[in-house]
Amino acid sequence: MQTTYPHPPCSLLKSAPPGSDSNLEAKLKASLDDPKKKKVLCRTCGAEITDNSFATRVNNSHEHSFFNPHGYVFQIRCYSAATGCRYSGKPSYEFTWFAGCSWQIAVCKACLSHLGWRFQSDSTYFYGLIRDKLTE
Template sequence: MQIINNPLPCSFLKSSPPGTNSGIEVADKDELRESEKKAITCRECGARITDTSFSTKVNDNHEHSFFNPHGYVFQIRCFSAATGCATSGPPSNEFTWFAGYTWQISSCSKCREHLGWRFQSNTSSFYGLIKDRIKE
């Protein structure tokens, strides 16, 4: 797992130059069979957010860690879909952790707990869900 020091609070760090390969790949089919359809739920209220069959790799990793200057570490897991999330706010490319992607805040559709972010480029999108706010 890669840890990147982010100089701005609760912001996002640029990781590679725009225009490079998105680095998003769907998990291996054998991996999907083993973990197919295991529910991922909101740790706060138990609502279904996604399932493990939507696990995806971004820049060769399913999990990423970033932290801000206040010492808050965000360990995120990447998913290609999260139907239990409500996305809010305008898309922003300011301090994105993933070059070429804008981000929006994603919260639990049921209890509104902040669960992570939806990242979107011109060609793809994924959810980065905060590991300790979701439960398998």
């Protein structure tokens, strides 16, 4: 049985203004050069994915545990930006973990390892990255 969810804007995070992707990328690049920031790296290849300044709370928590339709459990951490990721596939609402948000698979730009998912609604987006696929 397929589960579908309505497509209203989710209010999980503050809305990102249109065109803010480039602002987030600039902020991320600047913060990755700051030695006080903890870099979040791909565990497979060591590429820089994001940093701890982009950690965000979604539904009142930074970290969540979910299972997929096949029964695999994922512990994810939420980030407002992850420029070391690229995402692929069409957005899907099927078995979404955050009501009102579609998801796409997020992979490491450097080695293409699956790191998690990019979730988005009409007004916002964030990354849910698999804790065990990252290192600091």
